[in-house]
Amino acid sequence: MSANDEQNTLDELNRGLRSLDDLHPVYTPDLQWFQAQILAEKKKLRRRLIQDLLLFWLVAAVIFTVTLTLFTQSKSLYLILQALATLVPAVWLLRARKRVDAR
């Protein structure tokens, strides 16, 4: 393909793409419409943030209560739980690393 051929193709391409703008004119909404969209989206985001925070606090409170109860009621069970919480992620990480090495 010569440089001239390439230029002709690119000119035709640009003409075609420009004609799309005439075939599909775009109507831009007024400023109030954008403001309403942004306010609605911000409200949705704030609601989602509050829900996530509430869930986080709820889960944290449950974990804290269970840990505290175990610590005061059954020390041995508490220690087993602590050991498992350390070992399980470590074993899982090691196995994941081995799988990556094997590839």
Add this chain to the structure above:
Amino acid sequence: MEEKDEQDLILQARQGDTMALSLLMQKHYSFLVKYLIKVTLNPSLAEDLTQETMIRCIEKIHLYNGTSKFSSWLITIATNLYIDDLRKKKRERNWQEQEQALRKMRWQAARSQEEWPLVLDALGHLSEEVRMPIILKHYYGYSYEEIGNILNLAIGTVKSRIHNGIKSLRKELSPDER
């Protein structure tokens, strides 16, 4: 709107000013829709992606660091949303949707007695991963590096996709050269 005004608006929008963000989005709305119509060749999909891009823009405006132009940032978000959309759908479904959209656009052009450029059919037959860099380079004038950043590709990949894509377009437009 001058460059400095736009920088001020961006600064205010990042600080949570709704009016500044509205002005920015209104200014770039038409550019964004037109870009999406060109890369998708599907006006209804372009409309949906524009809505999603605007939502993403509202969510992420505080992360915009100003290293690229605001319009390039919007294009990057829109392009990634389009790529995600393509990945979600099966290849066969994408192809069918594309053919249907092209047929509809041809029909609309005929109805309004406008000439339908054959180059758009040829462009529609290229895969999206080839079509996007060609349009970004040769219609919007982005550099290979900028296109690499927008599409998250190596510069070499961008160059070869553009080169091969133009070759395919040329072949399709001049069947005697096949």
